[in-house]
Amino acid sequence: MNYQAVVIGTSFGGLDALRTILPQLGESFPVPVIVVLHIGDRNIDSFISHLNGSCSLTVKEAEMNEPARPGFVYFAPPNYHLLIENNFCFSLSADEKLNFSRPSIDVLFESAAWVYKQALIGVILTGANSDGADGLKVVKQLGGTTLVQNPCTALAPVMPRFALTLARPDFRINLERVAPKLIELTSQ
Amino acid sequence: MNSYYDDQNSRLLDIEIGLLLEGVYQKYGYDFREYSKAHVRRRVLSRLKISGIETVIGLLDRLLRDADFFRGFLNDLSINVTEMFRDPEFYRSFRENVIPKLRTYTFIKIWHAGCSTGEEVYSLAILLQEEGLLDRCQVYATDFNGKVLDIAREAVYQKSEIEQYEQNYRQAGGTRKLSDYYQSLYGSVMFKKELSARIVFADHNLVTDSVFAEVNLILCRNVLIYFEKDLQNKVLGLFHESLTPAGVLCLGSKESIRFSKYEDRFTAIDEKQRIFKKRLI
Ligand SMILES: C[S@@+](CC[C@H](N)C(=O)[O-])C[C@H]1O[C@@H](n2cnc3c(N)ncnc32)[C@H](O)[C@@H]1O
Numbered sequence: 001m002n003y004q005a006v007v008i009g010t011s012f013g014g015l016d017a018l019r020t021i022l023p024q025l026g027e028s029f030p031v032p033v034i035v036v037l038h039i040g041d042r043n044i045d046s047f048i049s050h051l052n053g054s055c056s057l058t059v060k061e062a063e064m065n066e067p068a069r070p071g072f073v074y075f076a077p078p079n080y081h082l083l084i085e086n087n088f089c090f091s092l093s094a095d096e097k098l099n100f101s102r103p104s105i106d107v108l109f110e111s112a113a114w115v116y117k118q119a120l121i122g123v124i125l126t127g128a129n130s131d132g133a134d135g136l137k138v139v140k141q142l143g144g145t146t147l148v149q150n151p152c153t154a155l156a157p158v159m160p161r162f163a164l165t166l167a168r169p170d171f172r173i174n175l176e177r178v179a180p181k182l183i184e185l186t187s188q
Numbered sequence: 189m190n191s192y193y194d195d196q197n198s199r200l201l202d203i204e205i206g207l208l209l210e211g212v213y214q215k216y217g218y219d220f221r222e223y224s225k226a227h228v229r230r231r232v233l234s235r236l237k238i239s240g241i242e243t244v245i246g247l248l249d250r251l252l253r254d255a256d257f258f259r260g261f262l263n264d265l266s267i268n269v270t271e272m273f274r275d276p277e278f279y280r281s282f283r284e285n286v287i288p289k290l291r292t293y294t295f296i297k298i299w300h301a302g303c304s305t306g307e308e309v310y311s312l313a314i315l316l317q318e319e320g321l322l323d324r325c326q327v328y329a330t331d332f333n334g335k336v337l338d339i340a341r342e343a344v345y346q347k348s349e350i351e352q353y354e355q356n357y358r359q360a361g362g363t364r365k366l367s368d369y370y371q372s373l374y375g376s377v378m379f380k381k382e383l384s385a386r387i388v389f390a391d392h393n394l395v396t397d398s399v400f401a402e403v404n405l406i407l408c409r410n411v412l413i414y415f416e417k418d419l420q421n422k423v424l425g426l427f428h429e430s431l432t433p434a435g436v437l438c439l440g441s442k443e444s445i446r447f448s449k450y451e452d453r454f455t456a457i458d459e460k461q462r463i464f465k466k467r468l469i
Contacts (some may be wrong), residue, residue: 064442065417080442083226085416086202091224092442094410096269111226117198143195 004119006097008103011038013126013155026180027056032068076103083111099131109135118143127159136167147171204244270304273356281461290373297403303329304413306340313383330392343379410440424450
């Protein structure tokens with residue numbers, strides 16, 4: 001399979017999980033990585049600059065009309081939903097919250113699933129609510145590949161548990177295996 | 189997910205949505221053809237689910253025959269989510285960077301495009317009042333959704349929201365108390381008439397209508413994000429045409445004129461808060 005994008009969703013515990021995963025992805029990681037991290041109204045500038053200190057990929061907030069490109073990790077801006085358009089550019093939305101969340105993982109995953117179809121990898125990590133489970137299910141139904149962090153290795157097991165039950169993902173893996181798995185899948 | 193559009197015929201979804209938007213445009217004159225596809229898809233799928241219709245063509249059939257049903261769909265697509273003093277830092281910057289300029293005018297014309305239920309309009313009216321400028325203003329507040337304009341004219345809002353608005357107001361640099369500007373009635377509050385005396389609410393569609401008036405200031409916040417790039421360009425052109433020389437344009441905090449056709453026609457007053465000024469030439 002020639003993958004074209006990775007989407008990641010996480011909430012509570014996500015800062016640590018992402019700090020583990022993202023630095024392991026080398027600068028030649030072949031597809032864009034697009035992340036929804038629930039962080040409330042706080043801005044994520046300092047987390048992004050922290051990650052830039054330890055990642056080979058360039059980490060930034062996704063902007064309206066910006067194309068999703070390899071070499072980058074994109075974060076949804078706080079308080080906006082992030083979507084992918086048919087031309088692989090980002091769009092934002094100030095719609096009402098979904099699952100008490102904005103950005104919502106479901107919104108990103110569903111829009112990405114319709115655009116990338118089989119060429120998408122969806123990843124659900126640690127988190128304390130059910131956001132992302134529906135979205136991951138759509139990724140799977142449209143032929144994408146799905147990964148869920150093993151709840152036993154998650155700081156908050158609720159989100160991966162919901163995703164496991166609802167989406168029945170292709171892989172259930174420990175946190176430290178997530179990055180190697182993404183590298184393996186995308187280098188085939 | 190809708191089982192009709194599985195991975196076998198998922199392409200059909202976009203084709204059918206294209207037909208739906210075309211049909212809606214021809215029948216009702218509302219043009220969503222250049223709205224963000226991802227946004228429209230999400231709204232269409234949720235409408236299918238809620239109304240128990242299986243296919244988008246089925247939805248189109250219903251929309252064409254049932255004008256009331258269409259009005260509900262218009263609400264789906266128009267996203268009226270708003271709040272008072274949304275993005276308080278924007279209002280702070282406005283006080284600091286735009287108000288001094290407005291002070292130099294004897295008469296100020298303002299256009300809120302995509303004003304939704306009016307919270308943004310009353311927020312700015314309060315700020316202008318506190319700066320002693322409201323009496324000199326003529327405010328046009330427009331939206332293409334008649335239902336939200338009715339609410340905006342009433343100026344009645346849920347009390348449950350007010351606490352958040354109070355907080356926004358303070359963070360926005362408000363000099364009094366928000367409660368000075370409204371009366372409480374049961375579970376709701378009504379903003380005082382002195383605020384609305386200078387405001388005219390009117391129906392205007394940014395996609396299909398032309399220049400509304402010549403104005404010194406335009407606020408169009410969180411509307412362009414729902415448009416595709418070409419339509420964003422078109423509407424920015426409309427704003428450029430509507431502004432007086434050195435007129436001010438305020439966009440939503442994640443909207444940008446960078447990479448647009450009009451990038452060179454404006455200069456930033458506050459890049460971060462998306463406050464721009466029309467260049468003289
Ligand atoms: C998310 S609200 C923004 C409200 C307010 N400006 C704010 O930032 O809080 C977007 C508004 O734009 C309006 N809108 C969308 N398309 C429009 C169009 N073509 N012409 C006029 N208004 C439009 C919608 O009806 C909605 O009320």
